Every structure is written in C-alpha cells, then in structure tokens.
Amino acid sequence: MIILGIESTAHTFGVGIVRDKDPFILADVRANYVPKEGGIHPREASRFFATKAHEVIKQALEQARISINDIDAIAVALGPGLGPCLRVGATIARALASFFNKPLVPVNHSVAHVEIGLKLTGARDPVIVYLAGGNTMIIAFNDKRYRVFGETLDIALGNLIDVFAREVGLAPPYVRKGVHVVDECADKGSKLLDLPYIVKGQDVSFSGLLTAALKHYKTGKYRLEDICYTLREIAYSMVVEVSERALAHTSKNEVLLVGGVAASRRLQEKFKLMAKIYDASVHVVPPRYAVDNGVMIAWTGLLAYKHGVVIPVEKAVVRQRWRLDEVEIPWRS
Amino acid sequence: MAFRRGGDTLEKLELIYKGAEAYLFKSTFLDTDVIVKYRLPKPYRDPLLDRRIRRDRTILEARIIARVKELGVPVPTLYMVDPEKAIIIMEYIHGIRLKELINHANISIIETYVREVGKSIGIMHSAGIVHGDLTTSNIIVKEDTPYIIDFGLAQYSDELEDKGVDIHLFLRSLESTHPRFVDRLFKAFIKGYEEIVGSRGKESILKKVREIRMRGRYVEERRLRKQ
Incomplete structure (x- = not known):
C-alpha cells in the first residue's frame, strides 16, 4: 500500500x-x-x-x-x-x-x-509531550483516543520562545545549526531572575512569563543572557512538571517528545532527569521529523x-x- | 514535664502516599497523630528556582488552610509550617474517604455529607479561594463531618472559570466513583452551594460548568449531547 x-x-x-x-x-x-x-x-x-x-x-x-x-x-x-x-x-x-x-x-x-514519533522511536505506550509553535500538550493513549492530560491555557511553548526571540532582536533566524537562538543565548546565562512560574493543576500558562520577560528586557537592568536563562529554566521546568504528573498518574514508563521544540538539548536533559525518578525512558523524535x-x-x-x-x-x-x-x-x- | 512525654520531635515517619509533587507521612507530634507533607526537590529544576517554588507553594498551601479554617470550613488543623524545608505538619483526620464511603453507606446519609461539602465549597468560593483538586478522594468524613483535605493545588482566585473547574472536577469524580447516584448527589452538592452563594451565584456557576464541559477536552459529553 x-x-x-x-x-x-x-x-x-x-x-x-x-x-x-x-x-x-x-x-x-x-x-x-x-x-x-x-x-x-x-x-x-x-x-x-x-x-x-x-x-x-x-x-x-x-x-x-x-x-x-x-x-x-x-x-x-x-x-x-x-x-x-x-x-x-x-x-x-x-x-x-x-x-x-x-x-x-x-x-x-x-x-x-504523535504517530510519526511512535513509528520512528519505537516507543510503545508513552506519555507524549507535544511541544511546537502552536501546540503544548501532554498526551496519553487511553480507551480508543489520545487523551489530553495537560496543555497550555494560552500561548504555546514554541510561540513563547519565538516571540521573545523576535521582540528582543535575537531572531530571525530562529534556529542556528539546529539550536534555537533562545537556547543558545540561555547557555551563556546563569543568574535566575524573578519571573513567574505558572502551573495550574495539569495545565501551564506562558503569556504572563512572556510579558514579564519582555518587561525585564526593556528596563535594561538585566543581561539578556540571564533573561533567556530564566525564561528557559522556568518554561521548560513547567512543562516537565506537568509531564511528571501525567507519568505518575498513568504509571506509564516511557516519555516521548514530539514537535519542533523537542529538539532542544536542555529540554531533553530535564526530561531525562525527571524520567530517572520513575525508571522511565525518554524517546525523542528525530529533528527532521x-x-x-x-x-x-x-x-x-x-x-x-x-x-x-x-x-x-x-x-x-x-x-x-x-x-x-x-x-x-x-x-x- | 509530663506533657512533653512522647517528645516534640517527629517520631516514626511512615510513608503513606507518594505523589508526584510531595510525599505524605503519618507520624506523631506532641502526642497526636499528624500528617507530614514534604514537597520533594526536583533534580530537573535550577536549585534556586526549585527552592523558591517549594517554599512558595508550602506557604500558599498553609495560608489557605488557615484561612479556610478561619471561615469555619472543616479542614485539618495546622501544627507547624517550615517553608525552607517545604514541610507542613497538620492534623491527621481519622475518618473514611468519601470515595470509599459512597459505596458502603446509605445514599441519603451520603447526600447530607455532599450537601455539607457544597456549603464548604460555597464558603471558600465566596472568599475567593478555589481548591483546585476537588474529588471524592479529597474528602474525609469523621464523626458525620466531611473534612476537605489536600490544598496542594488551591489558589486565591475570584475567576468564575477556576470555581467552575472545582465543581466540574467534583462532578467528574462522582461520575467515575458512583455513576448510579450522580444526579442525586450533584443536586445535593448544588443545594448546599446555593445556600451560601444564592440562586444567582448558583445559576452562573452551573452555566460555567456546562460551558467547561462543552469544550474540546470533554468531547464525550458534547457528543452525547448532540445525539
């Protein structure tokens, strides 16, 4: 066929x-x-x-x-x-x-x-984390459908980092040699600033984080590298936290990352640290797909x-x- | 120092629940049975961020429990809060979870409990507090009084949306634990809720709950409605 x-x-x-x-x-x-x-x-x-x-x-x-x-x-x-x-x-x-x-x-x-991720990684029945420019969802298959365990209440994770990159002049291009410009900038930062971390039950919200990060940038009082570092730390940790809840709740033992943001190395590291607690494996869809x-x-x-x-x-x-x-x-x- | 017998330190921590965010231990403190809630550090978070989140959530949870108790809602008494260690020590409620009770007790008695829960939630909502995880597992009945527990996801909020989610979650847990009596029990809950918020408050929350249920996430209900 x-x-x-x-x-x-x-x-x-x-x-x-x-x-x-x-x-x-x-x-x-x-x-x-x-x-x-x-x-x-x-x-x-x-x-x-x-x-x-x-x-x-x-x-x-x-x-x-x-x-x-x-x-x-x-x-x-x-x-x-x-x-x-x-x-x-x-x-x-x-x-x-x-x-x-x-x-x-x-x-x-x-x-x-989700399907291409399952096909290419060989994951069998994972908690699926779908992170892209327009979508942020924590998904698991149950009773004939993919069920949404948690999602963004406003903008998507990819949208958050793209808009931030654009507004502060880091982009376009958004990705250089497979690395997002915000990730690249964040690698040079180290100081955690005071930006909002918003998890509501199983859901996340990024719009307040975006506004606060841009406000910090406009004051001129902070290094852009530290703002990027904080933005990334907070945004990724929020997603990992709700994924952890889904993993604990469903008792599954695999995590599959799909969507454009899945390529981030730092994000993958965080997921591996989380999965270790539950002896779960982390699968990542190849960047091209x-x-x-x-x-x-x-x-x-x-x-x-x-x-x-x-x-x-x-x-x-x-x-x-x-x-x-x-x-x-x-x-x- | 007879009253100090048993000591003022925690003894024999017994792990009774492992959640994704926190561990619950049963122990004794000042000669009474207590629950020790410990928020776990997470290796995937920046250490400073991790400390900040665990501290802030510990403080928020303790403040909300204290405030809700002040409002007269039956909740565990706080004994000690240590934000830096992310620990809350509170009363151990010796009772039976509503979830288990529903399957064993007389339905009209359950109805009176659920009505009390409706009143409690009405009081909380009127004070701008939402529970965030209102299920029949988070209600313990002790001496005919339903106590509301686990304020780990509670928030200060005056948003109708957040309040609607509380009620929706409660309805959903009724549906999954005891589908046969959903209508009766939900009616009892709403009756209690209405006693506090009035009929207009009741109408607007029910409208919100319907709206929440019609959204994509709960398409099952939407599909059924169309048929």
Whole structure:
C-alpha cells in the first residue's frame, strides 16, 4: 500500500509518500515559507504554498520513482492550523482525489506528530509531550483516543520562545545549526531572575512569563543572557512538571517528545532527569521529523486508511481547531 | 514535664502516599497523630528556582488552610509550617474517604455529607479561594463531618472559570466513583452551594460548568449531547 500525504497547516507545504513496509519513506519534499519580518502571515503563506504546490508534488513522485497511478490513497491534514494555509492543502488533496479517483483520508496534524514519533522511536505506550509553535500538550493513549492530560491555557511553548526571540532582536533566524537562538543565548546565562512560574493543576500558562520577560528586557537592568536563562529554566521546568504528573498518574514508563521544540538539548536533559525518578525512558523524535512534514501525514493516513477511515471529497473541509482528542484511533488498542 | 512525654520531635515517619509533587507521612507530634507533607526537590529544576517554588507553594498551601479554617470550613488543623524545608505538619483526620464511603453507606446519609461539602465549597468560593483538586478522594468524613483535605493545588482566585473547574472536577469524580447516584448527589452538592452563594451565584456557576464541559477536552459529553 502506498499513500501520499499533504501537510499545509502553518509554514510548511510538505508532501510525503510512504508504504506499509520498511523502509517506509519513499519521498519527503518540503517548501518552507519564511516571513520577511514578524511571524507567519497566513494569507502570504497560503499564496506561497499555492505557487509551490505543483512543484513539490511532482518532486515527491519523482523521488519515490512512482506515478500518481501507483498511489492507493491521498491523505491530507485538515487541521488544526491556520485557515488559509489549510485550505491550500485541502483544495489540492480534493482535486487529486477526485481527478485521479483516489480515496481521501482525513488526518489530524497533532495525531500525525504523535504517530510519526511512535513509528520512528519505537516507543510503545508513552506519555507524549507535544511541544511546537502552536501546540503544548501532554498526551496519553487511553480507551480508543489520545487523551489530553495537560496543555497550555494560552500561548504555546514554541510561540513563547519565538516571540521573545523576535521582540528582543535575537531572531530571525530562529534556529542556528539546529539550536534555537533562545537556547543558545540561555547557555551563556546563569543568574535566575524573578519571573513567574505558572502551573495550574495539569495545565501551564506562558503569556504572563512572556510579558514579564519582555518587561525585564526593556528596563535594561538585566543581561539578556540571564533573561533567556530564566525564561528557559522556568518554561521548560513547567512543562516537565506537568509531564511528571501525567507519568505518575498513568504509571506509564516511557516519555516521548514530539514537535519542533523537542529538539532542544536542555529540554531533553530535564526530561531525562525527571524520567530517572520513575525508571522511565525518554524517546525523542528525530529533528527532521520533529518539525512539520508531509511524511507524518502520509504515515498516519496509511494507518487510518488500513482501518477504513476515508472521507467523501465534498465533506473534506478544514477544521482550524480540530483537537486530537476528538479523533478515534482504531489502529491502537 | 509530663506533657512533653512522647517528645516534640517527629517520631516514626511512615510513608503513606507518594505523589508526584510531595510525599505524605503519618507520624506523631506532641502526642497526636499528624500528617507530614514534604514537597520533594526536583533534580530537573535550577536549585534556586526549585527552592523558591517549594517554599512558595508550602506557604500558599498553609495560608489557605488557615484561612479556610478561619471561615469555619472543616479542614485539618495546622501544627507547624517550615517553608525552607517545604514541610507542613497538620492534623491527621481519622475518618473514611468519601470515595470509599459512597459505596458502603446509605445514599441519603451520603447526600447530607455532599450537601455539607457544597456549603464548604460555597464558603471558600465566596472568599475567593478555589481548591483546585476537588474529588471524592479529597474528602474525609469523621464523626458525620466531611473534612476537605489536600490544598496542594488551591489558589486565591475570584475567576468564575477556576470555581467552575472545582465543581466540574467534583462532578467528574462522582461520575467515575458512583455513576448510579450522580444526579442525586450533584443536586445535593448544588443545594448546599446555593445556600451560601444564592440562586444567582448558583445559576452562573452551573452555566460555567456546562460551558467547561462543552469544550474540546470533554468531547464525550458534547457528543452525547448532540445525539
């Protein structure tokens, strides 16, 4: 079985082609939208996608050395994400499905991050920590679904460090040689400042931390390195603390880190220190598949399609706020 | 110094609960049974941050317990607080957890207890305090009085949202421990709550609870409602 998957939820238009035996990845092509300044402008990103899409799909088919006729089904991320961006991927997927008469498989972007992490690390039944630009969630599988044990009450962890980096002039670029600029700056700091640490039950809140960190920066009284150090210490510790609660509560013995922020070395160290208390192992999705990509959509689409999950073309509409705990997962028990 | 018999130091610490954040020990202090709550240091936090968090949370929990007791709500008595060591020593409530009692006692007696709990929470909410982890495991009945315990996640808050979460959590724990009597018991709880906050306070909190339950996290309820 061969599945083509399309990702277009935020800044990446990605097409992946996978099959149901190893090596499972046949093609992985991506086009990244990089804003000239500020954060993602959804409409600009969507225009960029529209101009790149045909090229990316063509390249993917070439890389896989197959023709569109060899594809069994088209998978597409219908959400969650930015509306204009999502619509590009959805439109193309619907067009391919109806023109070439292929089944269409709806994929939840968050579920796809989890599934590619499980596939590539071999973790069996972990507490999953999904940390990205738009998402911060502590997840565990239970009774047919991925359940959310804790999450951010406001902005995501990736959003916190990206916005901070941008506002204080550290970014763009946000990542240099695989290291986030805030991580890089924090490595040179050592002094813990007084910034708020906000954990409410199982949930975290970052917006107060962002505001306070920026205020500290604007006074000019503190070294930027120390602000970065404190911001990182507090933000990461908050996430590790709620993950610890989920691990203790579920009695699972694995932790899996997925999403773009998972690449942070310091974050991984903290998770390892925590997991040691419970004799649990820590798995991290490889950096290339921690960020948005088409392969994870194709892979999740393959799992879903094998269990009969398909959607009629006319019903394949995007859902900007589609939560992962709304999705039935028939391929796990 | 007969009254000092048994000493004023802790004796025979017996670990009775291992939580992610704290350990609970049973011990004796000044000849009475006590609970010693010790917040654990975490190796993954900067040492200064770790000390600050454990100290602040110890102080907050102790302050809230003291304040709630002052309001007349049955809670454990505080005996000693050491913020630097992150230790709270408090009364050991000799009783039975409501969670266990629900399955054994007469339902109308449980109803009166739950109504008392509703009153207690109404008093706390009116004073701007939320419990943060209100479940039937965190209520101990001693001599016909339901005591509220574990203020580890309690906060000062006047947000309807936070209060709604308290009630939602309580309802959810009723659903999981004793689904057959959920409606009766929740009605009793709300009756007690209304005695304190009035009918308008009751209406607005119930509206909030419904809203919380309709959100994504609790899609099960949303799905059922649509059918």
